[in-house]
Amino acid sequence: MSATLRRALLASPTPAAQEAERELREHYEWVSLHEAELVVALGGDGFLLQVLHQLLERRPNVPVFGMNLGTVGFLMNEWRLGGLDERLARAKPFKVSPLEMLTETISGEVRRLPAINEVSLLRETRQAAKIEVSVNDRVVMPELVCDGILAATPAGSTAYNLSANGPILPLGSAMLALTPISPFRPRRWRGAILPDRARISLRVLEAEKRPVSAVADQREVRDVARVQVEIDRMRDLTLMFDPEHALDDRITMEQFIA
The missing domain is CATH 2.60.200.30 (Probable inorganic polyphosphate/atp-NAD kinase; domain 2)
Structure with missing residues (x-):
């Protein structure tokens, strides 16, 4: 995916996510949600669900790239400040049907x-x-x-x-x-x-x-x-993942955790 897409930044209210948002806003350019072609979400899986529901109601075609600043972060990518443009350019889409x-x-x-x-x-x-x-x-x-x-x-x-x-x-x-x-x-x-x-x-x-x-x-x-x-096949959502994230592999390996 092109890193030149207009991006919105959303963060959970936790201190860690708020600090990460401050740092990202200093290093990259952002637009409002209604102008965005892609959303970067900072938080945990629960916050990502909130963002996806917000997009379902307003802009279901906008993909989301999450970075984990929560507890489990099963559906999130690793939090890193640097190299965001390159990560978004390499990110792989995954469709979710609600x-x-x-x-x-x-x-x-x-x-x-x-x-x-x-x-x-x-x-x-x-x-x-x-x-x-x-x-x-x-x-x-x-x-x-x-x-x-x-x-x-x-x-x-x-x-x-x-x-x-x-x-x-x-x-x-x-x-x-x-x-x-x-x-x-x-x-x-x-x-x-x-x-x-x-x-x-x-x-x-x-x-x-x-x-x-x-x-x-x-x-x-x-x-x-x-x-x-x-x-609901009329409102597919798109999650974006680093190529090395391998969400399907993570789900498979969960079956072997005692």
Whole structure:
């Protein structure tokens, strides 16, 4: 990618990211977000998700090059002050297709929200949730008794999904992970791997007695009755990586970490 693209700089509010932003602004030229052809994001994976959601709403075609000033930084490149022009010129693009979460609450309110990592349903009270699971309008599980369930993209499969003992999905696998959270019945069900063209429908049973919230990455809808999840192919995002970053290799190697 050409290093002459107009660039915007966004930073998380942490002291380390703010100091890095100050240094970068002294050494390079920047434009506002609405003028930018590329975004450089400073922070961790959580901040990168915030930036991607901001771009989804306003400018989904603008690629993002993240530099890690957070904790894990799985989706970020290494932080370095020098050589930014050369790094951006050599950076390799990776397309990310977000999920779309369509929810209907007990009161009948309907909302659509995007999710880059995962959509999760979580019980709101001490009582377990009861959820009917359908795939492509076919009921595949009449009643899942659990703390919740989530659908994760390959990019998000190493996040909450992995913590819930879900599978790691290689990038480009065209798959989604459907993973239960603390399943009680059926106790031995560990989830499913579905084609990314699947439409997942989740109906909350006894929704008023056993309230459930739905979360698209970091945005929550309370007291849902139904949730539908599928890939939104109209709004692909682009992440930029140093050639040596090898995100797909990192995801593969996560499967061998004890």
